[in-house]
Amino acid sequence: MNLENLLNPLVKETLSKNYSVEITDAQLQFQKTRKDFEGDITLVVFPLVKMVKKSPEQTANEIGALLVAEIEMIEGYNAVQGFLNLILKNDYWLGILNQITKNQTFGIVTEKTSQVMVEFSSPNTNKPLHLGHLRNNFLGHSVARILDAAGKNVIKTQIINDRGIHICKSMLAWQKFGKGETPASSGMKGDKLVGKYYVEFDKVLKSQTQQVLIAWQKGEFEVEEKTKLEYQKLATLLAEKEDEKAKKGIEEKIQKLANNATPILQEAKAMLVAWEAKDPETVALWSTMNGWVYDGFATTYASLELDFDHLYYESDTYLTGKDLVEEGIRKGVFYKKDDGSVWIDLTAEGMDEKLVLRSDGTAVYITQDIGTAQQRMMDYPALNGIVYTVGNEQDHHFKVLFIILEKLGYSWAKNCYHLSYGMVDLPSGKMKSREGTVVDADDLVAEVVEKAKEMTEERGHIDGMSDDEKLELYHTIGLGGLKYYLLKVDPSKRMLFKPEESVELNGNTGPFIQYVHARISSLLRKSGDFEPKNVELTCAMEPIEREIIKKLSEYSDVVQEAAHEFSPALIANYAFELGKLYNNFWQSVSIFKEEDVTIKEMRLQLSANVAKVIKSSMYLLGIKVPERM
RNA sequence: GGCUGCAUAGUUCAAUGGAUAGAAUAGAAGUUUCCUAAACUUUUGAUCCAGGUUCGAUUCCUGGUGCGGCUACCA
Structure with missing residues (x-):
């Protein structure tokens, strides 16, 4: 209450x-x-x-x-x-303190009322995880824990985008240039190896695009008449325009046209068609290379301390999606164009037409999303909603998806929620794989752990710890700092990632809060015979102690609000404020020197409860707190 | 161009329509015979512009400016 x-x-x-x-x-x-x-x-x-x-x-x-x-x-x-x-009155607050002491799961709703699925991560299998995925992963995982704490039965899931043109690109490049290289033969992590060939593909694609453009400028066309005419139209248009911006737009269209006309992209497309036709050789290569990627991802997830309850693979669900599209045509939700492609008309909703099946019959991104949603509802009949943790560049996509699901007649469509988050920018600007400015997830974790090691050794608080314990501590601090850094900002907003601030230990950081917990742990160890019991309501209190109890009492509401807003940032801010108050108390009030036993007891209770709530709130962020640091 | 989002101290972030707009960091000045100084205390410094609604606007509405995103038979 x-x-x-x-x-x-x-x-x-x-x-x-x-x-x-x-x-x-x-x-x-x-x-x-x-x-x-x-x-x-x-x-x-x-x-x-x-x-x-x-x-x-x-x-x-x-x-x-x-x-x-x-x-x-x-x-x-x-x-x-x-x-x-x-x-x-003081006794009101002391009564609250006693209630919190009694409640081992204070702030957490333990009875589950409804079931909800939280999807996050959902990477493509053609390249390793990067900084952008980290915000997604930490956010989704934390929101899952917050919803759980707010009384939901949560199923953590991801849809692994294991099929499609992107993985065909890596496969094709490996086939052409790989000379049989494997993770075992090269000692490379599987996801990194496959990523290397994706980059390789892109390089070749770029150079072939240039060749095509040069040929076209010379008037040599080895393409369909349609493409040729399209190019000539754009080229004329380009010559006429003066405005720089308009010119750039047209140039991009020409690029795209040339891109599509390159032999290597044609080959990749053919490979996708072969894959969908279940060509044995293609499928074998596909499953081998995806296997490498999964091994690599498993290592990364383990180091990020993330887990899932149920994995969905696009390769398993895209056919359901295609079936549902067929069904939708019969229902009149979709319509087929002359070239065989299937569309939905959303002009009544103020949007465009949207493609749901290509003219060659292959599935696009949204096709499988329809199938996956349906599959999930079949797997979990009690499911009361799906939360999709996906970047805000896909706001439009999810708007469309939810409308389609509704039009297909699914009553649960209204319970779907797009947890849309802002991009992570670097001081140098946007992350771009083409320009090599992508921050690799594994490298980043290694870096923050190394930094935590340096800083911890400098302090020298951990003499007597075993080497294993030390390594674990460095990981806890480094990863905790990184998670906190990415979670403390309102998810819906774009954020700036400053590498030097992400490993910072002072101020509004994860390690600052972890430190509060370590100090209190140390205090409780030294107090020896401490055990939780009721404080007398007549006990005298300092203003700062009153403030801390007040802050503790707000925890339940903060958890509820964070669940309602899907915002770990609220939990992060709360934990920081609590930690700051406690540090103030620590500095100004002595516990062991206090002669009044009642007051001393009250201060220990207070400290123990602060540690408890910090541990609980950090858990909701997916962050561990150490006993010593 | 169309649709959409954002704009707060030097910087990075807060603020259910409510008080003197909070933190962190950077800058300046201090605190260790005492439970972990990864801490604490003091101090300098901000609501993009113009209207409107309201007793009251950082917050809601309109217009402008600046910066993103979407506008693919990519995902």
Whole structure:
């Protein structure tokens, strides 16, 4: 029970009685008391001014006096402008502290009410994970834990994009230039090896595109008439335009046209068709190379401390998607064009037409998404919604997907939610694989762990730890810092990744919070006979202790709000604020030197509860907290 | 061009329509006979522009400026 809910009926009753009017919830606005004022909670009196028929300040004073007289737990008040700051009795807060002490799972809803699926990561199998995937992974994994803490039965999943033109590109390049290279023969991590051939493909594609363009400029066309005419049209247009921006757009279209006309891309496309036709040789190569990638991913996920409950593979679901498209044609949701391609008309929804099946009959991205959603609902009949953790460049895609699902007649479509997050930018700008500015996930983790090692050794707090324990600690600190850095920002916003700040240990960082936990652990170890028990309600308290209990009491609400907003950032901010308050307390109040046993006991309880809530909140972020550091 | 998102201290981020717009970092000045100084204290410094709604706007609405994203038979 939070303070606002507790006070609401009491205040309502008091006011109704004294002013003979019904008070609505809209009129009763509570908010947190700002820290420059004394008080535990603040009533905004502007909505009540008309009722009392006095100035805001006079209204506040009048109501304040009334509440102190009639509500037991309120000890005093002060009125500043239209704000009535209420001060509660010490024993209220000590009672809260005792409740928190008793509750081992404080803030967490343990009874599960409904089932929800959270999808995150979902990489392509043609290249290794990078920084962008890290934000996705940490976000999705954390949101899964937050929803679980808020009372949902959560299934963590991902859709592995294991088929499609992208993996064919790597396969083709390996076939052409690989000379049989394997992870075993080269000592390379599987995902890195496959990624290498994807880059290789891109290089060849680029050079062939140039050749095609040169040929076209000379008037040599070895392509379909349609392409030739299209090119000539664009070339004429380009010559006419003056505007730089318009020119660039046309140039891009020409590039794309030439791209499509290259022999190597034609080969890759043929390979995709062969794969969909289940050509044995193609399928064998496909499964070998995907196997390499999965081994590589497994290593990365393990080091990131991430896990999934159920994996879906696009190769298993895209056919369901194709079937559903057929069904949709019969239902009149989709229509077929003359060339055989299948579309949906979304102009009524203010959008364009959208392709759902290519003219060659192969599936596109959204085809399998339709199939996967259907498959999931069949696998988990009790499922009450799917959360898709995917970057905001796909906002449009998910809008379309959800409309399609609805049009296909699925009632659960309205429970699908796109957890859209902003891109991660580097100080140098956008990450671009073509320009080699992509930050590799494995490299980044190695870097932050190494940095944590250096910093920890410098401090020398861990003498006597075994080598294994030390390695684990460095990993906990480094990875914790990285996760916190990526999670503390509002997910929906674009963020800037500054490498030197991601390994920082001071300020608003993961290690700062971990340090609070390590200190309290040390304290509790030294206190020896400490065990949780009730604090006497008559115990004296410092203002900072009151602040900490107040902050602790907010944890449940923060968890609920984070679940509602799908925002780990709220948890991160909360944990940091709690840690900061505790550090302030630590600095100004002594525990072991305290002679009053009751006070000493209260301070230990307080410390133990701070450690408990920090551990719990960091768990929701997927971050471990050490006993020593 | 169309659709869409964002704009807050030097920098990176906060702020259910409410008080004197908070933190962190960078800058300046301090704190260690005491439970872990990866800490703490003090201090300098900001709402893109112009209107509108409101008792009250960083927040809502309109227009402008700047920066992203989408606008693929890519995913």
